[in-house]
Amino acid sequence: MFPELDPLLHSELRLAVMSILIGVESADFSFLREQTGATAGNLSVGLEKLAAAGYIKIEKTFRGKMPRTLCRITPQGTQAFQEYVDVLKGYLKI
Amino acid sequence: MFPELDPLLHSELRLAVMSILIGVESADFSFLREQTGATAGNLSVGLEKLAAAGYIKIEKTFRGKMPRTLCRITPQGTQAFQEYVDVLKGYLKI
DNA sequence: TAAACTACTTTATTTTATAAACCAAATTAT
DNA sequence: ATAATTTGGTTTATAAAATAAAGTAGTTTA
Numbered sequence: 748m749f750p751e752l753d754p755l756l757h758s759e760l761r762l763a764v765m766s767i768l769i770g771v772e773s774a775d776f777s778f779l780r781e782q783t784g785a786t787a788g789n790l791s792v793g794l795e796k797l798a799a800a801g802y803i804k805i806e807k808t809f810r811g812k813m814p815r816t817l818c819r820i821t822p823q824g825t826q827a828f829q830e831y832v833d834v835l836k837g838y839l840k841i
Numbered sequence: 842m843f844p845e846l847d848p849l850l851h852s853e854l855r856l857a858v859m860s861i862l863i864g865v866e867s868a869d870f871s872f873l874r875e876q877t878g879a880t881a882g883n884l885s886v887g888l889e890k891l892a893a894a895g896y897i898k899i900e901k902t903f904r905g906k907m908p909r910t911l912c913r914i915t916p917q918g919t920q921a922f923q924e925y926v927d928v929l930k931g932y933l934k935i
Numbered sequence: 936t937a938a939a940c941t942a943c944t945t946t947a948t949t950t951t952a953t954a955a956a957c958c959a960a961a962t963t964a965t
Numbered sequence: 966a967t968a969a970t971t972t973g974g975t976t977t978a979t980a981a982a983a984t985a986a987a988g989t990a991g992t993t994t995a
Binding site: 748751757759762763770782783784832835838839840841 | 842843845846848851853856857860864876877878926929930932933934935
């Protein structure tokens with residue numbers, strides 16, 4: 748009746764991050780920070796968790812001399828997100 | 842861009858409870874326990890939180906000699922649930 | 936060259952969720 | 966009759982998570 752909601756995605760911040768990443772080729776740390784309104788610390792931890800699960804891929808590069816953390820969703824991430832949405836629809840009856 | 846998801850509803854158990862209650866006139870503790878699969882302790886705490894927020898009303902009665910805890914959603918609860926769904930739709934783009 | 940800013944990570948604190956233990960009465964079995 | 970089990974929960978303790986604070990490393994601006 749109420750299958751489990753992937754706990755990794757059932758978090759306001761991580762869900763927002765995935766929601767952004769699913770719509771773009773890639774996004775950097777600052778952009779995700781602006782869009783989500785999260786603090787840098789929370790975002791850092793959140794991204795690390797998503798990466799550890801294989802839902803996103805983090806690529807560290809430089810833009811000129813400044814460090815830059817690029818994130819992109821993986822196929823597993825896309826699938827997990829889609830599944831989460833489907834399960835949630837059952838909860839919400841939508 | 843990402844408005845807050847009511848933290849009281851953004852919990853797997855409490856969301857499941859609300860999802861049940863929104864569709865029925867009332868439901869008792871045992872029924873909610875069966876449907877959600879939650880332990881009695883977690884359900885007890887969860888219901889108390891929803892009641893404290895005014896999202897549900899808890900009525901303690903007896904069925905014969907056995908105690909019975911009846912729960913029903915309140916108008917505020919219905920509204921909060923609806924709002925939660927709407928906000929979530931923004932996250933999920935559905 | 937000192938202050939302030941960018942781009943983070945790490946650690947600590949608070950909150951929340953989960954699980955375990957407990958309680959009281961009712962029912963069932965011996 | 967009484968002991969064991971079940972029902973219907975609450976309370977308390979533990980584990981996990983989210984949030985916030987502090988720290989690091991380097992860059993840009995005044």
